[in-house]
Amino acid sequence: MTDIDLHVPVLARVxxxxxxxxxxxxxxxADVRLEIYEPxxxxxxxxxxRDYTEPVDITARICGICPAAYQMSASxxxxxxxxxxxxGSIRELRRLLYCGEWIESHVLHIGFLHAPDFLGYHSxxxxxxxxxxxxxxxxxxxxxxxxxxxxLGGRPIHPINIRLGxxxxxxxxxxLAALVPQLHEARETCVELIRWTAGFDFPDLSQDYEFVSLxxxxxxxxxxxxxxxxxxxxxxxxxxxxxxxxxxxxxxTALHARLGERGWYHVGPLARWANNYDLxxxxxxxxxxxxxxxxxxxxxxxxxxxxxxxxxxxxDESLRIIDAYEQPPQPxxxxxxxxxxxxxxxxxPRGLLYHRYEIDAAGSILAAKIVPPTAQNQATIETDLRHxxxxxxxxxxxxxxxxxxxxxxxxxxxxxxxxxxxxxxxxER
Numbered sequence: 001m002t003d004i005d006l007h008v009p010v011l012a013r014v015x016x017x018x019x020x021x022x023x024x025x026x027x028x029x030a031d032v033r034l035e036i037y038e039p040x041x042x043x044x045x046x047x048x049x050r051d052y053t054e055p056v057d058i059t060a061r062i063c064g065i066c067p068a069a070y071q072m073s074a075s076x077x078x079x080x081x082x083x084x085x086x087x088g089s090i091r092e093l094r095r096l097l098y099c100g101e102w103i104e105s106h107v108l109h110i111g112f113l114h115a116p117d118f119l120g121y122h123s124x125x126x127x128x129x130x131x132x133x134x135x136x137x138x139x140x141x142x143x144x145x146x147x148x149x150x151x152l153g154g155r156p157i158h159p160i161n162i163r164l165g166x167x168x169x170x171x172x173x174x175x176l177a178a179l180v181p182q183l184h185e186a187r188e189t190c191v192e193l194i195r196w197t198a199g200f201d202f203p204d205l206s207q208d209y210e211f212v213s214l215x216x217x218x219x220x221x222x223x224x225x226x227x228x229x230x231x232x233x234x235x236x237x238x239x240x241x242x243x244x245x246x247x248x249x250x251x252x253t254a255l256h257a258r259l260g261e262r263g264w265y266h267v268g269p270l271a272r273w274a275n276n277y278d279l280x281x282x283x284x285x286x287x288x289x290x291x292x293x294x295x296x297x298x299x300x301x302x303x304x305x306x307x308x309x310x311x312x313x314x315x316d317e318s319l320r321i322i323d324a325y326e327q328p329p330q331p332x333x334x335x336x337x338x339x340x341x342x343x344x345x346x347x348x349p350r351g352l353l354y355h356r357y358e359i360d361a362a363g364s365i366l367a368a369k370i371v372p373p374t375a376q377n378q379a380t381i382e383t384d385l386r387h388x389x390x391x392x393x394x395x396x397x398x399x400x401x402x403x404x405x406x407x408x409x410x411x412x413x414x415x416x417x418x419x420x421x422x423x424x425x426x427x428e429r
Contacts, residue, residue, distance in 0.1 A: 047368040069348035081342025090166040099314040100148025105349035111138035117406040118200040166332030198291035211271035264379035267351030337363030
């Protein structure tokens with residue numbers, strides 16, 4: 001097979017609208033495109049002129065799966081601008097909120113968007129027809145994450161209890177203690193999930209990634225840390241735009257990111273795992289070793305197992321936070337407006353999420369910039385496709401196409417997140 005033309009006009013089991021095109025001519029990969037055609041939503045533009053307290057609610061609407069990630073990045077950036085540091089129980093509650101989001105998002109992807117690729121099903125619904133008890137347990141596990149978000153955020157999707165400086169209302173110890181039995185049950189299910197995914201048949205692909213993530217000196221990163229890579233990058237978040245450059249490509253309504261002359265890079269579970277493995281607790285790394293996952297994973301198809309291991313970590317971290325929780329005297333820290341620029345990055349389920357805001361002395365937003373993880377991974381996804389196709393030209397057309405779609409779904413791409421901005425130029429004649 002020397003000439004191939006693969007075109008999938010609508011990618012299934014991803015969030016948002018995109019297509020894939022792969023062309024092979026004379027046995028060589030001639031063209032690879034992840035074609036994102038979802039209309040841009042101009043979030044950065046319509047944040048201009050809004051009050052500095054509003055991005056926490058507005059940016060949450062970028063995504064229904066990871067709204068807390070946007071709320072946390074926005075909060076930290078503006079608090080940094082205003083010279084406010086949030087610590088103690090409020091900081092811990094933010095980590096707990098984020099753990100809830102990781103649990104529900106990771107399980108959704110693992111069980112219903114990605115596992116069908118490995119099991120030969122076209123959807124999670126099809127899996128449910130043959131394995132209803134399995135799917136019911138996965139849904140219960142996902143619900144655990146949703147309930148954490150509901151207790152802290154007021155509802156599981158687009159939380160309404162989050163504000164600059166913390167929360168409108170802090171939960172009582174009893175509110176959180178009520179989650180503990182469900183978390184212990186979820187932990188048992190998650191261990192089974194890890195062993196289940198580790199038993200999948202993984203296509204052969206290994207890439208020399210530059211893994212980029214947050215790195216905190218004392219904890220597996222969620223809300224805070226420096227931006228690091230496995231190739232020596234180690235910068236403050238304020239330096240991010242000096243290193244990560246966004247560019248338009250003709251076939252995408254979302255920007256592509258690269259690390260200057262170093263080129264494409266990889267964000268997400270594999271990057272966090274590689275850059276922070278030493279910060280993981282023993283029960284997680286012991287189980288990882290038991291199922292064949294080491295400190296660095298370079299096969300993107302095995303990301304499903306790392307996501308499951310991160311879910312276990314998030315469950316254990318939730319139990320730790322709840323056990324040590326003391327209700328704060330006030331649910332938030334006051335954040336007075338001041339002129340300046342603030343930056344922050346947090347670890348969304350899909351990887352590094354960067355926000356920058358500039359506000360004036362009255363608290364009006366002058367400029368905003370948001371760099372979501374999927375935009376950072378787009379060039380990496382296309383590189384994976386190129387290498388996978390080149391190494392598997394012996395596959396028949398249908399199987400090659402299926403595996404190419406699976407290669408994209410390895411990243412749990414959130415296309416809706418990535419199309420938040422498009423530079424528009426209007427020429428009047």
